[in-house]
Amino acid sequence: MPTIIDLSHPLTTTGGSYCADHPTYNCKTVCTIAAGGSNVSHLTLGSHTGTHIDAPAHFFDGGATVSDLDLSLLVCRAVVIDARGKGPREVISWDDISGYAERFKAGVMVLICTGWSRYWGREEYPANPRLDVGAAREIADRGVRVIGFDSLSPDGIPPAGEEETHEVHRHFLGRGGAIVENLNGLEHLLDSDSVTVSVLPLRLEGCDGSPVRAVAWYEVSAQCIC
Template structure:
């Protein structure tokens, strides 16, 4: 049986200092030329950014004392992962994504073994990237939903929002603590997830989130991409 793959879909926001959304109080992103071809015969830029700038991945050490750091995350956990994408674009800013109302029936309808899959939560919030709306109010995941996903073997969750948790919400950072505490990974600020949920439902979705190998660091910006595979 032959396999047919689609072209790679870039799931990454462009890192542009003039058009970026940052978590409150995170370091600013700067990309400044320090040498140019016209003046120096070569080009070099100076970079300054936080470990959770742009489309990025959280290592367990982001929230868990003694958790593994981004350089210790095996490549097998970040590359060529089978995934499922769930359409949640009906959720509004500030609304909670729950297990009972938003995920249980959708995942059951897929009739697949969830063990080891990456779950992509497509809210459509990436359209607000670079605007106050992106950080002020976005759909967020309920801790109980995260615990239900862990129970079913899902330990990597990706979202097209600033965070799976509400900023300084009344429930704290339960999703971060649950997923990262189980040795899982969180991928935040994804883009173009619509391309992985639209079209043929028989496609197998694959994703990669490639971090920098930063010694002892709690996360890293990534180049994220995905593709669909059909069985002919």
């Protein structure tokens, strides 16, 4: 039997981390069992709320939307990179991750573990380490089309007063790739050489992104009972 690991942050109405201009999550009861025989809720959230996936349309007019994404790229083997040694807003370079390069290929996703998910909902969260655009290019050059991070953005969120460049977003999405953000608990996958991850979005026609319920699993060998 496979061991299932949840890689998603819970969405609650009392906390979480969001980009400053994005909608937050809210859940309001609109029907109750007492009044109408069933409970129904009205949900409000953004396309990039919580653990979510960015489609090319997030940065490119006419780009592929979440309903266009190849599902076979979103449920596949993953290479999980240990980048937990990086501090706030430090750069993750190609030299930092090149040791994993022989495993980068078409049909796998690359997930970068910074350990930043521990700051979810706290003021430290937006200061995550960022990926160098040259490293993103090297990953894409090897055929990888999905990359994921346990942080708010692979480009990082600059301090107040500095302009956001979105270089990694523009390069990776510009090549038809997809980016998963706000993953949770990637450190639980670091000891496994063979793990499968699902980051399936809602089927939102024409939308630039979608929340996902990210999960991972790996097979546990059955023990012989003699």
